[in-house]
Amino acid sequence: MERTLTTEIGQHVGERVKLAGWLHRLRRLGGVNFLILRDRAGLAQIVLEDVSPLAHVSPESVIQVQGLVVKEPQAPGGYELHDAQVEVISPVTEALPFPIHKPRLKVNLDTFLEHPIIGLRHPSRRALFRLAAGVMAGFRSTLDALGFTEIQTPKLVGAATEGGANVFQVDYFGRPAYLAQSPQLYKQMMVTVFERVYEVGPVFRAEPHDTTRHINEYVSLDVEMGFIQDHRDVMAVAEQVVHGILDRLRRYHALELAELGVTLPKAPTRFPSIYFPDAQQLIYERWGDDCRGDPDLAPQHERWLGEWARETYDSEFLFVTGYPLSKRPFYTHPNPADPRYSNSFDLLFRGMELITGGQRLHRYEDYLQAAETRGISLEALQGYLEAFRYGAPPHGGFAIGLERFLMQLLGLSNIREATLFPRDLKRLTP
Amino acid sequence: MERTLTTEIGQHVGERVKLAGWLHRLRRLGGVNFLILRDRAGLAQIVLEDVSPLAHVSPESVIQVQGLVVKEPQAPGGYELHDAQVEVISPVTEALPFPIHKPRLKVNLDTFLEHPIIGLRHPSRRALFRLAAGVMAGFRSTLDALGFTEIQTPKLVGAATEGGANVFQVDYFGRPAYLAQSPQLYKQMMVTVFERVYEVGPVFRAEPHDTTRHINEYVSLDVEMGFIQDHRDVMAVAEQVVHGILDRLRRYHALELAELGVTLPKAPTRFPSIYFPDAQQLIYERWGDDCRGDPDLAPQHERWLGEWARETYDSEFLFVTGYPLSKRPFYTHPNPADPRYSNSFDLLFRGMELITGGQRLHRYEDYLQAAETRGISLEALQGYLEAFRYGAPPHGGFAIGLERFLMQLLGLSNIREATLFPRDLKRLTP
Numbered sequence: 065m066e067r068t069l070t071t072e073i074g075q076h077v078g079e080r081v082k083l084a085g086w087l088h089r090l091r092r093l094g095g096v097n098f099l100i101l102r103d104r105a106g107l108a109q110i111v112l113e114d115v116s117p118l119a120h121v122s123p124e125s126v127i128q129v130q131g132l133v134v135k136e137p138q139a140p141g142g143y144e145l146h147d148a149q150v151e152v153i154s155p156v157t158e159a160l161p162f163p164i165h166k167p168r169l170k171v172n173l174d175t176f177l178e179h180p181i182i183g184l185r186h187p188s189r190r191a192l193f194r195l196a197a198g199v200m201a202g203f204r205s206t207l208d209a210l211g212f213t214e215i216q217t218p219k220l221v222g223a224a225t226e227g228g229a230n231v232f233q234v235d236y237f238g239r240p241a242y243l244a245q246s247p248q249l250y251k252q253m254m255v256t257v258f259e260r261v262y263e264v265g266p267v268f269r270a271e272p273h274d275t276t277r278h279i280n281e282y283v284s285l286d287v288e289m290g291f292i293q294d295h296r297d298v299m300a301v302a303e304q305v306v307h308g309i310l311d312r313l314r315r316y317h318a319l320e321l322a323e324l325g326v327t328l329p330k331a332p333t334r335f336p337s338i339y340f341p342d343a344q345q346l347i348y349e350r351w352g353d354d355c356r357g358d359p360d361l362a363p364q365h366e367r368w369l370g371e372w373a374r375e376t377y378d379s380e381f382l383f384v385t386g387y388p389l390s391k392r393p394f395y396t397h398p399n400p401a402d403p404r405y406s407n408s409f410d411l412l413f414r415g416m417e418l419i420t421g422g423q424r425l426h427r428y429e430d431y432l433q434a435a436e437t438r439g440i441s442l443e444a445l446q447g448y449l450e451a452f453r454y455g456a457p458p459h460g461g462f463a464i465g466l467e468r469f470l471m472q473l474l475g476l477s478n479i480r481e482a483t484l485f486p487r488d489l490k491r492l493t494p
Numbered sequence: 495m496e497r498t499l500t501t502e503i504g505q506h507v508g509e510r511v512k513l514a515g516w517l518h519r520l521r522r523l524g525g526v527n528f529l530i531l532r533d534r535a536g537l538a539q540i541v542l543e544d545v546s547p548l549a550h551v552s553p554e555s556v557i558q559v560q561g562l563v564v565k566e567p568q569a570p571g572g573y574e575l576h577d578a579q580v581e582v583i584s585p586v587t588e589a590l591p592f593p594i595h596k597p598r599l600k601v602n603l604d605t606f607l608e609h610p611i612i613g614l615r616h617p618s619r620r621a622l623f624r625l626a627a628g629v630m631a632g633f634r635s636t637l638d639a640l641g642f643t644e645i646q647t648p649k650l651v652g653a654a655t656e657g658g659a660n661v662f663q664v665d666y667f668g669r670p671a672y673l674a675q676s677p678q679l680y681k682q683m684m685v686t687v688f689e690r691v692y693e694v695g696p697v698f699r700a701e702p703h704d705t706t707r708h709i710n711e712y713v714s715l716d717v718e719m720g721f722i723q724d725h726r727d728v729m730a731v732a733e734q735v736v737h738g739i740l741d742r743l744r745r746y747h748a749l750e751l752a753e754l755g756v757t758l759p760k761a762p763t764r765f766p767s768i769y770f771p772d773a774q775q776l777i778y779e780r781w782g783d784d785c786r787g788d789p790d791l792a793p794q795h796e797r798w799l800g801e802w803a804r805e806t807y808d809s810e811f812l813f814v815t816g817y818p819l820s821k822r823p824f825y826t827h828p829n830p831a832d833p834r835y836s837n838s839f840d841l842l843f844r845g846m847e848l849i850t851g852g853q854r855l856h857r858y859e860d861y862l863q864a865a866e867t868r869g870i871s872l873e874a875l876q877g878y879l880e881a882f883r884y885g886a887p888p889h890g891g892f893a894i895g896l897e898r899f900l901m902q903l904l905g906l907s908n909i910r911e912a913t914l915f916p917r918d919l920k921r922l923t924p
Contacts, residue, residue: 067721084721086686086885104641104689124885154856156885181881184687193687197644201634211534214627216713216896218915219649219696220662220673222922232650234673235663237702241922243650243664250915253924256516257614257623259534265695266649272667283646291497291514426584447924451611455516455554455586466646485648485680492652492671494683494877 065130070101070108073143076133083108083145084153086185087125089165090118099150100140100165101129107187109136110145117150123165124185126154173478180485180494191320193484196470198317199309200264203285203464206308210301212260212287217250219243219266223444232270232280243268246463251288252395252424253451255459259290264466274489276478279467281487287421288461295397295407295423298460299383302411302419303335305464306381326474329380329414336373337383340405343369359391363416370415381418385409394434397423397460407460413472421462428452495560500531500538503573506563513538513575514558514583516615519595520548529580530570530595531559537617539566540575547580553595554615556584603908610915610924621750623914626900628747629739630694633715633894636738640731642690642717647680649673649696653874662700662710673698676893681718682825682854683881685889689720694896704919706908709897711917717851718891725827725837725853728890729813732841732849733765735894736811756904759810759844766803767813770835773799789821793846800845811848815839824864827853827890837890843902851892858882 068081085103090112092098097112110129112118118125131148161179162171169176169186176183183189204214224231224242232243244250246267254261267284287305292298310328313321321328338346343365344356351368355361361369361384373382386405389398399405408422425431431452435442442449470482480486485494498511515533520542522528527542540559542548548555561578591609592601599606599616606613613619634644654661654672662673674680676697684691697714717735722728740758743751751758768776773795774786781798785791791799791814803812816835819828829835838852855861861882865872872879900912910916915924 084887104643126885126887153887154882154885156883158883160884179877179880181683181686181877182884184684190687193645194643196646200644200646201638208631213534213624214630215623215914216626216630216694216696218711218917220698220711220917220922222924232671233665236922237700237919239922241662249924253611254614254914256611257620264646266646268650270667281648281650444923447609447611450609450924452584453586453588454590454612455556455584457514457556457583484645484684487648487650489667492650492666492669493874494652494679494880 069105070103071105071141073108073133073145074141077135077143078133080130080132081145082128082130083110084128085126087118087121087123087127087156089123090115099129099148101127102185102187107140108143108145109139109141110148110150112148112150114149117152120155120157121152122156122159123163124160124182125152125156127152173480177480177486177491184484187323191323192470192474192482194320195313195317195324195473196466196482198313198320199466199469200283200285201316202309202312203264203305204262205312206305207260207262207287210260210304212262212289213258215247215251215254215258215261215263216265217244217247217254217263219268230270232268245269246284247286248393248395248463249445249448251286251461252456252459253448255288255290255461256451256454256456259457260288262287272489276480277468277471279479279483279486279488282468282483283466285464285466286461287463288459290457290459292423292458292460294458295385295409295421295460298421298423298462299335299337299385299409299411302409302421302462303333306335306411306419307331307333309469324474329473330374330378331381332377332379335381335383335411336377336379337385337409338369340384340386340388343384346372359388366412366417367415370412373412380414382412383409384412392422394438394440395424395431397425409462411462413469416468416472418469418472419462419464421460423458423460426452426456426458499535500533501535501571503538503563503575504571507565507573508563510560510562511575512558512560513540515556517548517551517553517555517557517586519553520545529559529578531557532615532617537570538573538575539569539571540578540580542578542580544579547582550587551582551585552587552589553593554590554612555582555586557582603910607910607916607921614914617753621753622900622904622912624750625743625747625754625903626896626912628743628750629896629899630713630715631746632739632742633694633735634692635742636735637690637692637717640690640734642692642719643688645677645681645684645688645691645693646695647674647677647684647693649698660700662698673700675699676714677716678823678825678893679875679878681716681891682886682889683878685718685720685891686881686884686886689887690718692717702919706910707898707901709909709913709916709918712898712913713896715894715896716891717893718889720887720889722853722888722890724888725815725839725851725890728851728853728892729765729767729815729839729841732839732851732892733763736765736841736849737761737763739899754904759903760804760808761811762807762809765811765813765841766807766809767815767839768799770814770816770818773814776802789818796842796847797845800842803842810844812842813839814842822852824868824870825854825861827855839892841892843899846898846902848899848902849892849894851890853888853890856882856886856888
């Protein structure tokens, strides 16, 4: 007999079907044995007369059940299996480190992360990482429709070109190599080939921070595009990408959003925007914190701006543009009207930085000068600089941290919850 | 004026348009100046009266041209621009390391790889890496339709779990970490969460080989699925994936295939298959090479089998099943009918291994025994083994090397040609 998925049994009322999955729960209630089977699609309830095949096995055993589909309004999903036979495929004989059969997963994060492959099976965790897949799919499909080409660039690099700090060193056949902190330089180079490129891939940050917002390996959704006027063209694409992702989740992931109790954020077609010094002035006037002239915004400042955007524009997204040039990477394009500031932006999502982007330098001479000003060695950058020496258009781009996006979307308190197998100061396994 | 792409000018005959791109070529022919402009979409010919703006710049300068669209059967694409003004956006003042304006790129591979960002701009190279994007897209869309979930697993791992050799070591905050040789263990773990998973991402092999078929970082397209009978269910999905990729290329990449002169391979709906010892017997009988009892096939054997499949089945794909268990990784499932052999397979494409896959062990005890037999330390595998200790279904999967696929599809003589920025014994930059 062909296998039926739990979510499909309603199409087979009055027929016998075969289900396969995990023993999610077994309990005796009013003299009746209820077995809940979990498969990739969902859960199904089975009424069992004979529980003897399950006498010596624990939850999470892999099982197969044949039974008659019956309409039962009381059952989850509205159907259940009667007259059922159960067979154990892979028995589990030990107790789980923590239970995963309850509607809400109650386990502290450290314990969860010691046994990720148990916790990840909980329906709420599965929903979360299905949303992650949806975010990637929405990102790609939006950019495909805009004429972008997907690329895959190397993660093993010969020089720590974005600054020597915070980079992992690799023994590469006896000489040092480094793990890419981002595909930044490669995506810029590839703009001179395809004009519009994107990449989804791992990035590595050797930051020795033990915070709820940092992990040492994460998934970066990177975009870069040529023939722009300035950073505002890049912001327009970033808006479209965010809308594309939210549309994708709305359309294909309603079940997961419901499972997680998530309301999609308020996002006007065009996101509001505020210029960096104006944002500091606003913070001073409205909250009395005189941060005017500071080179960056503090997390509290971002939260205040997030509140302000929601109240003023009914938007949970807010662009802050024009960060001081000195605080941005060497390839950042200055604001031609006031070169103390840059043609860069952050997109705040619910008061936290979600996207960083901007216009980049595109003239070879500008790179030579920026390198000199910042004391960066040109030697390690030769291959990168060829892209500009031999003709690069005005261009810019941005990056979204996948885990950061999920964290803000779901209101998680720790980014590790949005990462399948987080890497941090303590964790390298499993 | 809005920018028009080179491939769109035919829709604007009699109108003035603005093009932007790279100075692909400029030449004087019979007293007329022909400028070829290249953008992300293609090439366009422009008749220039006044070439003075280009007097001091070299090919690959970024330019912008306004002109009147005229039908001209002689011009590439059938249209050209007259009465044109050209403006230089980013001037190039040096000669290119090698020319890229000719229909065929003639440069030796070492020189190409010293200046990848020049060579990659050649239309043939762009076509190649657009096909790479098409392969990834075809892979994902086929699997999405089959209920697979996309995952992203860590590339920094705490132990070299697939064997200690050929693994890059990383300094992870003062202790050793390793770069993942494949997502194998993670995708198996994730089968116990989502049943069906795939991943597209980098893998790292510290093989000190300087061959035309090996690079040290490549893109792996990985699949893993649960609730199978045996490896034949996995082979059926591998077939569907290959067909899905070829369909995608046929449908969306006809221009690139034409540019590269590629004919898509002969691929019957079901690929022929031969059992490993039968393949050795065939080689002995047909080509006189007595490899019977050898633990593996040599490259020449694979080429012969490829020829045989094409002649016998009109197929450029051939499964070889049942490789000797001792030559396969520890997680490989034996053939229950003859445990000297395994439930594994390779898919040969034009006589070269393209896909490796098979059924995996799924019972915890089988892992304990396999580890003991092979002398593998269980300690480093604890997190992985929890997936089996707490219930894993019968499962299997496979992996496709993206660059290997392109190499065989395009008949390239070196895998580096199918890699944007190859990593090998000599190359870590750009």
